[in-house]
Amino acid sequence: MNSSPVLAVTLNTFREAVRDRILYNLVAFAVILIASAVLFGQISIGIEKIILINLGLSSISVFGLLIAIFLGINLVFKEIDKRSLYALLSKPVRRWQFLLGKFLGLNVTLLVNTIFMTAGFWAALYYLNRKFERQDQFIWVAIYFILLELSLVTAICLFFSCFSTPVLSAVFTFLLYIIGSFSADIRGFGELTHSAPLKALSTFVYYLVPNFSDFSVAAPVAHGKAVPGTLVLLNTIYTLCYASVLLVASMAVFSRKDLK
Amino acid sequence: MTAIQISGLTKDYQIGFWRKRPWRALDGLSLEVERGEVFGFLGHNGAGKTTTLKLLTGLIFPTAGTAKVLGKPVGQPETFRHLGYLPENPYFYDYLTAQELLDYFAHFFQMDAGLRVRRREEMLKLVGLDSFRDMPLRKFSKGMLQRIGIAQAVLHDPEIVLLDEPMSGLDPMGRREVRDLIVQMKAEGKTVFFSTHILSDVEALCDRVAILNRGKLVGVGRLSELLRQRSGVEAVVECASSCSAELQHLASKPVTVSGGQYRLEIQEENMPRFLAFCQTEGVRLVSLNPIRASLEDYFTELSQSASDGEHVSSGVSAL
Amino acid sequence: MSRKVRAATVLAFVLAAWAASAAVQMRIDAEIAPYRNTSETLWIPSGKVLKRLSFGHEGLVADIYWTRAVQYYGGRRRDHKTDFSLLGPLLEITTDLDPHLMIAYKFGALFLSEAPPEGADQPEAAVRLIKKGIQANPDDWRMWHDLGFIYYWNLKDYSAAAAAYLEGSKNPKVHPWMKVMAATISQKGGNRETSRFLWTEVYQSTTDPSIRENALQHLNGLKALDDMEEIEKRVAAFHDQTGRWPQTLRELVTHGLLRGIPSDPEGFPYELGPDRKIKLHPKSKVELEEENEGTRS
Numbered sequence: 001m002n003s004s005p006v007l008a009v010t011l012n013t014f015r016e017a018v019r020d021r022i023l024y025n026l027v028a029f030a031v032i033l034i035a036s037a038v039l040f041g042q043i044s045i046g047i048e049k050i051i052l053i054n055l056g057l058s059s060i061s062v063f064g065l066l067i068a069i070f071l072g073i074n075l076v077f078k079e080i081d082k083r084s085l086y087a088l089l090s091k092p093v094r095r096w097q098f099l100l101g102k103f104l105g106l107n108v109t110l111l112v113n114t115i116f117m118t119a120g121f122w123a124a125l126y127y128l129n130r131k132f133e134r135q136d137q138f139i140w141v142a143i144y145f146i147l148l149e150l151s152l153v154t155a156i157c158l159f160f161s162c163f164s165t166p167v168l169s170a171v172f173t174f175l176l177y178i179i180g181s182f183s184a185d186i187r188g189f190g191e192l193t194h195s196a197p198l199k200a201l202s203t204f205v206y207y208l209v210p211n212f213s214d215f216s217v218a219a220p221v222a223h224g225k226a227v228p229g230t231l232v233l234l235n236t237i238y239t240l241c242y243a244s245v246l247l248v249a250s251m252a253v254f255s256r257k258d259l260k
Numbered sequence: 261m262t263a264i265q266i267s268g269l270t271k272d273y274q275i276g277f278w279r280k281r282p283w284r285a286l287d288g289l290s291l292e293v294e295r296g297e298v299f300g301f302l303g304h305n306g307a308g309k310t311t312t313l314k315l316l317t318g319l320i321f322p323t324a325g326t327a328k329v330l331g332k333p334v335g336q337p338e339t340f341r342h343l344g345y346l347p348e349n350p351y352f353y354d355y356l357t358a359q360e361l362l363d364y365f366a367h368f369f370q371m372d373a374g375l376r377v378r379r380r381e382e383m384l385k386l387v388g389l390d391s392f393r394d395m396p397l398r399k400f401s402k403g404m405l406q407r408i409g410i411a412q413a414v415l416h417d418p419e420i421v422l423l424d425e426p427m428s429g430l431d432p433m434g435r436r437e438v439r440d441l442i443v444q445m446k447a448e449g450k451t452v453f454f455s456t457h458i459l460s461d462v463e464a465l466c467d468r469v470a471i472l473n474r475g476k477l478v479g480v481g482r483l484s485e486l487l488r489q490r491s492g493v494e495a496v497v498e499c500a501s502s503c504s505a506e507l508q509h510l511a512s513k514p515v516t517v518s519g520g521q522y523r524l525e526i527q528e529e530n531m532p533r534f535l536a537f538c539q540t541e542g543v544r545l546v547s548l549n550p551i552r553a554s555l556e557d558y559f560t561e562l563s564q565s566a567s568d569g570e571h572v573s574s575g576v577s578a579l
Numbered sequence: 580m581s582r583k584v585r586a587a588t589v590l591a592f593v594l595a596a597w598a599a600s601a602a603v604q605m606r607i608d609a610e611i612a613p614y615r616n617t618s619e620t621l622w623i624p625s626g627k628v629l630k631r632l633s634f635g636h637e638g639l640v641a642d643i644y645w646t647r648a649v650q651y652y653g654g655r656r657r658d659h660k661t662d663f664s665l666l667g668p669l670l671e672i673t674t675d676l677d678p679h680l681m682i683a684y685k686f687g688a689l690f691l692s693e694a695p696p697e698g699a700d701q702p703e704a705a706v707r708l709i710k711k712g713i714q715a716n717p718d719d720w721r722m723w724h725d726l727g728f729i730y731y732w733n734l735k736d737y738s739a740a741a742a743a744y745l746e747g748s749k750n751p752k753v754h755p756w757m758k759v760m761a762a763t764i765s766q767k768g769g770n771r772e773t774s775r776f777l778w779t780e781v782y783q784s785t786t787d788p789s790i791r792e793n794a795l796q797h798l799n800g801l802k803a804l805d806d807m808e809e810i811e812k813r814v815a816a817f818h819d820q821t822g823r824w825p826q827t828l829r830e831l832v833t834h835g836l837l838r839g840i841p842s843d844p845e846g847f848p849y850e851l852g853p854d855r856k857i858k859l860h861p862k863s864k865v866e867l868e869e870e871n872e873g874t875r876s
Contacts, residue, residue, distance in 0.1 A: 185647070185650065188650050188654060191654075191657070192653045192654065192657065207600075207601040208597075211604055214607050214611075228610060230610055231607065231610050234610060237599075237603050238603040238604060241596045241597070241599045241600035241603060242596075242600045245593050245596045245600065248589060248592055248596070249593055251589075252586070252589040
């Protein structure tokens, strides 16, 4: 396998995001964080750090999510729609390499974006507290989980983007994100119901949809709680498994697609 | 060795929003293009030219039939090393500059840095975009996009070049340059397969042409063979109206009358009878011009007869 | 053929990777189960903040929170937990988001006020919730009934209960029994007839199976108290007639004072204790209501 076509597509996807001024969102992020750090510094003692951590992690997640969805739905569609794909696919590159490159490219974009936001977040935290505490290390875990989550969202977008319009892809992805975030409730519902088919269905749906609630550790981390190492490992494996399901399915769909 | 081998190639699209129904864009196309040929692919819009070229590049998949490039099935990365393709109305990543686009595409051919820069520079000069190398493509005009499209198609010095409407969007100067480029590629021994609906280009460049109408091949052959049938003269005469019936009998097309002058086309084999007629009946010959065998007439005729549901003359389709 | 093989390979891979993800998910669930239980808190504890965050969809968000509250309550009961600490805040948020969600006040107050394992044993919180509901929905006289009920049943505050019923009965659309209830409670305080009436009212006012079940249990308990009182009277009659106390209930049957050994509402026979009091069969699940002074009529 030659990875060079994949790498070329990856870098070009990242370059597109940079040139399209996607990283400007960082400015908005910085404003929110600085404003909140200053604002909450004025209010009550004790809770301002919790609020800042919650707000910071949520902002990193939401901004990342927006970028992942809005770039993700266009990853493939835009190239088909604008026909830029014609010239590319008549080069010695396979369609799956193109898809993988696009996926990795968006992940690199999200990674860089998150790195910048994380730096700003730590700065705000330092500004507020004037020190770092031992349990702050778990903030890194929360950020790592956000990256895993974004990677999964990207894979979902890519999958829908292979056969659907951007608007529909966005709706599907967003719905799946919502359902995936509440999947524990779906299971809880199944456990409370007395109907066996409903119970079976809710269990099936629980394992079918991506479980985004696995990644939400922001709130406990804000309260200074530790995240077990096994959870880090398990979430990583989970993301790898689930994302590869979506990627391989996308490749299977896309490799037989007519580029009209 | 055949450069392109197409046999029974058929493509159905599903059209309609609610009730999908198949629509045949290409119907059983069989064609062979020899190496070193400049091959013109003619047809109206929607005749199936672009569909054929996309099938040849593996962008779409045939409903039936096969296509091979250099003896290999289309769509293999290996064949793309020897194949260049200019899409119709090309569009590229508009956030890149011309130079970056060529660099990007060069990565897929595993050129080393030196070769990459050399080829890129050659191509930019070739298509006359040397001075616009750092301009983002979003600011390019249609003609400039066409040029950069040609540059990326021949970037890797392919043996076979597929060009979809290469002259469209170009000014006369640009068209001249593209023509010269095709001539030059032919001289280098490359195979050029291009689609167009501009007939003068075909007449000037092509060894052979194929004519497509509504997805069906209606004629293919050497230009000289296709055009031989159209030899004859156009005569303008003045005579009494009593002669008109006989004139019509001799003419190959309906006779037109204006200001007492009759204008008629006469096939070569009818010339002796026509001249004899003129002499005996005292018809005054105003002018006598050989018909310029034009592909355009041929094309128009074929398209008309095909759309009338008639069969194309066997002499042509047998080629 | 090769296309079929490829499709099959892709399908097999997708299924295998999905199965792997499900397996990992099970491990994750096992991993975070204790973690989730111990750290159960509301991350956004304010209904007012949530109202802002719901961007005009507070009705929907309220419904979601109400569902969460019910699920929380149901889940706790299922797991036989006695700690219902999140119930109050969840209901608080629900009714902040949608002050007209009557069901949240009515059932929420019932969940809150009942003693474990049926509820959170927080009648004061239930009173607060209902009062909030009355304030937001002054036309709904049934809220006064719910309030009076909690005062009467859970808090045994009969003057407050009577006042609540009296206040509710000022509504022109009210059923006449509200006024009767106000008078009865202020006169007699707690009594079994009133309790029976109130629980019957609860039973009939809903179709929710768990609430009906709960009401039925209370009614059964009241019935059992009636039964036991009656049997004790017969025991006393036996003493009057024979001059001795019976050792078993069977003696009353042979003596003609009972037609057979009576059973409680769950079908278990009553037993005669050594203190000459009637008690429930050890296996019976009927719960006898706490008797207050003045309850026995």
